[in-house]
Amino acid sequence: MGNLLNVLHIGQTGTEAAQFGVRNTGQNIANVNTPGYHRRVVVQEQANISPTSAQKLGDGVRVVGAKRVIDLALDRRARDAQSESLASQTRAEILSRANVIFGDVVGEGLSPIFDDLLASFDELAASPQDHVARREVLAATELFASETRRYGTELSEVRTSVDAQLSVEIDHLNSIVEEIAEANRLIMEEIKPAVDLLDRRDRLLDELAEKVATRVVPRDDGSVDVHIEESGYTLVAGTFSAGLELEKFPEGMRVVGYGFGGARRDLTNVIHGGKIGGLLIARDEDLGVLENNFDDFTFEVVSELNRIHSSGYGKDGSTGRNLFKELVQKSGSARLVAIDEAMVDNPEGVAAAQEQVLAEGGNGNALLLAAFRHKRGVNDTAPADALQGILQDFGDRVYQSEVNAVSRADAAVQLVELQQSFSGVSLDEELTNLIRYQQAYAAAAQVMVTADQLMQELLTIKR
Amino acid sequence: MISVQEAPKETAVMHFLASLEDEIVVLNDLAQAAAEARVVPPDGTTPNGLHRVLERQAELCFSLEGMRAKRETLLNSNGHSGRDLLVVVLGVLPKEDHPGVVDVFRRYIDAAELTQREIDINQEFFSVALSSLEDTIQEVVCTVSSGDTYNSKGSNSSESVALCVSTVT
Incomplete structure (x- = not known):
């Protein structure tokens, strides 16, 4: 038996x-x-x-x-490539959104409007007594101001929407790091962890890499530590996790971490890779540069034209009047630019003359306004060229981001x-x-x- | 153990016993190969995979069958049945040799029963394995026949389904 x-x-x-x-x-x-x-x-x-x-x-x-x-090495390479690809893709999406606003095509956009403003000064210099020429200056000034303001405001809204996206992605990241810590705990409890559990943690690590570039360090007890690549900031240490936060600073929203010691650390400039990395590059490097350049350009144009205009005389004999509302600081100039209230519907106030005695028909100041076209300013370029340069630089960034997104995606697909x-x-x-x-x-x-x-x-x- | 050169008049009997000793060796080899069949990879791609073990078993069965046929032919030519081997041998040899003869027979039966046991196990083993395998293939066919499954390289699985169905039938 x-x-x-x-x-x-x-x-x-x-x-x-x-x-x-x-x-x-x-x-x-x-x-x-x-x-x-x-x-x-x-x-x-x-x-x-x-x-x-x-x-x-x-x-x-x-x-x-x-x-x-x-193959752990291959998995890591594929994960890194996916992270970089998502960063590039996210950056390209944001820039593409901004490009809808700034995309300058021939005959449209801000450049021809600025050209019209400069041309209106030429007309004024040629016919300082002409009421229509004076009205043209005011109309061109108002259009330039309103369009610049619209561009500045929409650009600012895109950056604000990036902050909202950052907030969502950071919340998601925090829930992932908590889950990884929990998976670590379960794995450490088992003498021989189930392959399903290891796969689950790997999927979470992949998801985390979709948020930021990470470095995963395995421990002898079967758990893994996870750091933000190149920053040394630890997101997961065994069964503990330390997520990120989005906090308001004077210069804007910043990504910070409190780590395990509770000390605040600003990680905004060290994070790269993943959606969060892509959003930060788009917000701070691409849109940030564009916004700064645009503000600088606006501030310089407004300040210089105000300086020239306020030194001349209107047909009504007035002087010391700004063409644009005065801007007190460069930051936010594009969003705030407007025609000076005293100049609204006041063609007689347009200062074409350089001297009071010639206020009725003089064109000395109009010539100075027209000469602004050739004034070397930012980067030693004429104003119209400076605006073209800003738009061209942004266009290059958009194109570069698209090319980069495609090539990164190809590389990631090959590695996966x-x-x-x-x-x-x-x-x-x-x-x-x-x-x-x-x-x-x-x-x-x-x-x-x-x-x-x-x-x-x-x-x-x-x- | 009885020596096959013990006495000229008993040469035929000694031959039978020597043949049984040979069969015991082959039976043990067969038992071992049968046990091995359950643990080797069934993929047929490795040098010592199941196909190789099955071939080995077939060769051993062929040898055993040859030995058995030869033994029975000899017994039949002397007017005995194949089942009468022990009776014939004990009848020819003196009594003092009987314990040795019984020992050979006992070892032969032990080896044959051990081999039979391994084969019984394998019959159940491969029958159940085959049955569950065919169930799995059927499930896979149903799963992938839904039409919208693609493998990781982006190719459709429909070609695989066709291959699977045609092979099952």
């Missing part, structure tokens, strides 16, 4: 092993499209088989478990494909495995039938 039970046990262990293998292949196939799933192979070993003792033959087979097919070819599930391969198993098992079953018939005959010797 004991022998029979032993036989049944051996058969059972073997059958379980075979079923485990088939189930594993089935699971691989079922997860062919699951992001972050690593193909698994069955690890089994012979149980207590001694080739020298016939009596001990066939004690069975033992399944050690399923092992993930994983490489990683998938190693760790991912190939449906064809798994199905081929199943069919190969099927053929092998069918052949084995047939051999056993033949062997059984032979053994029946051999054992007749016993009867």
